[in-house]
Each structure stands twice: as structure tokens, then as C-alpha cells.
Amino acid sequence: MPAIEFTIEKKIEGALGRAGALKTPHGEVRTPAFVPVGTLAAVKSVTPEELQALGAQMVLANTYHLYLQPGDETVAKAGGLSEFMGWNGPTMTDSGGFQVFSLGFGKGKKGVTKVLRDAATAHENDTATEHTKLVKIDDEGATFTSHIDGTTHRFTPERSIAIQEHIGADIIFAFDECTSPFLPHDSMKASLERTHRWARESLQAKRRSDQALFGIVQGGRYADLREASARFIGGMDFDGFGIGGSFDKNDMTSIVALVNGILPENKPRHMLGIGEVEDMFEGIERGIDLFDCVLPTRLGRNGTILTAQGKYDICKKEHAESFAPIEEGCGCYACAHWTKAYLHHLFKAKELLGYRLATIHNLYFIVHVVDAIRQSILDGTFFEYKKRFLETYLR
């Protein structure tokens, strides 16, 4: 008896997209769905009760972080992730593969694309970067330095799975190597082979039967590698699939279509780390069922408010005396009670409530957009909805 059960309710005509439901030991998720990220067993600044009220169905936590703090054993003793954090709903953990990739990239000084290009260059020239000081990858796993206390640790597929079994989320991921999509073909191929080997080892290492294991498709922006990866990973006995790789906007949609055209249709597909609204429309259309992303929560804390009319920066002076809701017509807790002027004030004063309200609003917004997309699939109006929404959102 598998840990999860996935059913498709309706497909988008002429596309790979579908609306469905995913049963997990901790409850059901209506898909497609946006999964908020709670790295350290907490969605930053928001309580589980608030998460539920804003419509979140599932939470993703982070293996690397929880392993370092408070320790996966502690989470296990607490009764597992869900019980520990007081979230009475489905959960998932990523495998730590992404941290191996992202650790030490420095803080948002440049755009993603720039970072990814730099990463590829560093990889090729074997240049020492902040990143390589913290992480060393070999064929068996990754050795890394804790960002908290500088101690040395090692992740292998076996170790990642063991830790994820301790943490006890409903869905766990195979340990993979995430790279810059800009790696040259031969380097990417070598990396992909490693990811594939690790996928097999992750599967073999799995003991618990009440958790679902998702394999991760990599391959960067190379169609042949993505295709090979989708066939390889898709052919294995995983309960579902993740599509990974920090994406370059230009080739994301074609790659997703290619991969999902190959992966078994009856299993759920999760797009790792994607959360820009327009990207989710494209992903869903091409058969993605789940997304997780830090974007809405991080943007919220950094003052960017998501609305159907596009984003805006609440810190701008122009909102100082705007006594209208944060987003006109929004049904979230923050918009029901407070104005832009007030939220602006909270941000300028660095009052903690400001970060909370912005996070609640942004999560509500993104969760509800995906819910609306799901409904449009059920209604057979996906393409109309997509067109209408993006026209005003992207302006």
C-alpha cells in the first residue's frame, strides 16, 4: 500500500495540465497547489493556524537546515515534522541537494541568471568561490561546512534519506545534484549521471512505507539530457517526481513540457523552487501538480506585495497616506483589516507585524491564484483564465 494516492480529476484539453488530488497520511492536497516553504519547520513569521486560514494545504521543510538545527533526531522524538511544528496537514522535505548547490552564493546582489552564469563559470574553471569553500561534491555525496558553526558534515543519498525518515514528512525527495543550467553539456551530463546514481541509492535506502519518495529529474537546459533523465527517473519506482535545476526563464517551459511528456502520467509532479506566478501558469499548463517556493514569503518580508495588478513596494513614500486595502478586493486577513498606509508605517518602523501581514497576504494571493487555476481547469476555462489574469498581472 503506497504512502500516497494520486488521482486526476480533469485534464486541460490539448495540453499536459491536470487538476487532481493527492492523498497523504496527513490529509489530502487538491492539485495543482502551491506549497509554502517552512525551512526550519516554520513558515517565517506565520502560525500553522494562519497558514491554514490563508488556504495553504501543505508545507515544505528543509532537510539540511533541520539536520543542523535542531537535529533530525529531535524532530523524530517530537513525533515527526507535522507534530513538531503543529501543522496538522501534509508536509514534504527536500533532500538537501539544493543547499549543496546554493550555499555560499552570497545575498541577492545580482539576479538569478547572473548567479547561475557565475556558478557555471566557477565550476568550469574550478575557481574557488565562497561556495566551493563550503561544499565539496564527489561521486558518493557532498561534504559541507555548517553555515551555523563551521563544523563539517557529509550527505550521501543514504544519509539524506535516513535524515528525511527521521524528520518524517509525508513526501521526501531523492538526493540530487543541483547545478547551474549554464554548465556545458559534458559537465551537465556528468552531473546528471551522478544524480541518477544517487536516485537509485536513495530508492534503495528507503525503509519507511508511510512516506512517499519523489525522484528528481535534472539535465539543465539540454533537451537530450532532460529527456534521458525523465526516462531514467520516470522508469524507476518512485511515488512521484520533482523537476529540479535552477531554471533559466527562457527554456523552462519547453523543458517542463518535454519532461512531463515522458514521466508517467498517473504520478504527481513537483516543480522544485518555482513560484513566480507567470511561471506557475506555464508549469501547470504543462503538467505540473505541485510547486514550492520561498518567493512569496521572502518578497513579503522584503516589502514587495503581490497583487492581481502586479507587484508593488510597500516601502515607497507614495503609500504613506494610502488608506485603501493592501490589495483592493483581496479576501486575506491582512487586507480585511489594514490599509497600505498602515503596512507602510509598519515596514518603515520595522515592526514585526508588518512582515507577518505581508507574508500572509502574499501567501494568500499565490495560493488562491493556483486554486483559481485549478478551478479553471475543472471548468474547462484554463486558457481564458490564464490570458485574462496575465494581461493585468504583467500589465
Next chain:
RNA sequence: GCGCCGGUCGGAUAGCGGCUAUUCCAGUGGACUGUAAAUCCACGGCCCAACGGGCAUCGCAGGUUCGAGUCCUGCCCGGCGCA
């Protein structure tokens, strides 16, 4: 009137003889996609043959000096103290 202290980018500051005058706040613009992010970056006087360069600038005016925001003199303004 005398004495003391002080006048540096919108505000607050650092600098007290030496190369591109510091930092913070406010302002403007930008970034953020499996979270080392309640964070980070840029701009902020004028001019140009402008992804670089030039000229200014530290209350005002002189002076000393190879060189002055920094020292000296006078003036103006503010604060405090004493008459």
C-alpha cells in the same frame, strides 16, 4: 559686551595637515524562484565628446603651507555661561 563651544550632501554624524570626505537615517531606483535573505545592491552638487571622465564642495572672506574640512585672522550664524 566678554568668554567658551559649535557651523561637513534633506536630517544626524566621522574626519582635526596629505591621495577618490565616513557612516547611519530618510529619498529614489533595482534585486530576490527546492531560504546563511525582517535581506542585499546602486544612485544621490554641477558638467561632458558620458558603462568612462572632468570641475566643485566642508558658514563667508582672506592667510600660512608643496598641500587645509582640518592651522591662523576677521566676519556671519547658533548654543551655553558671565556681565
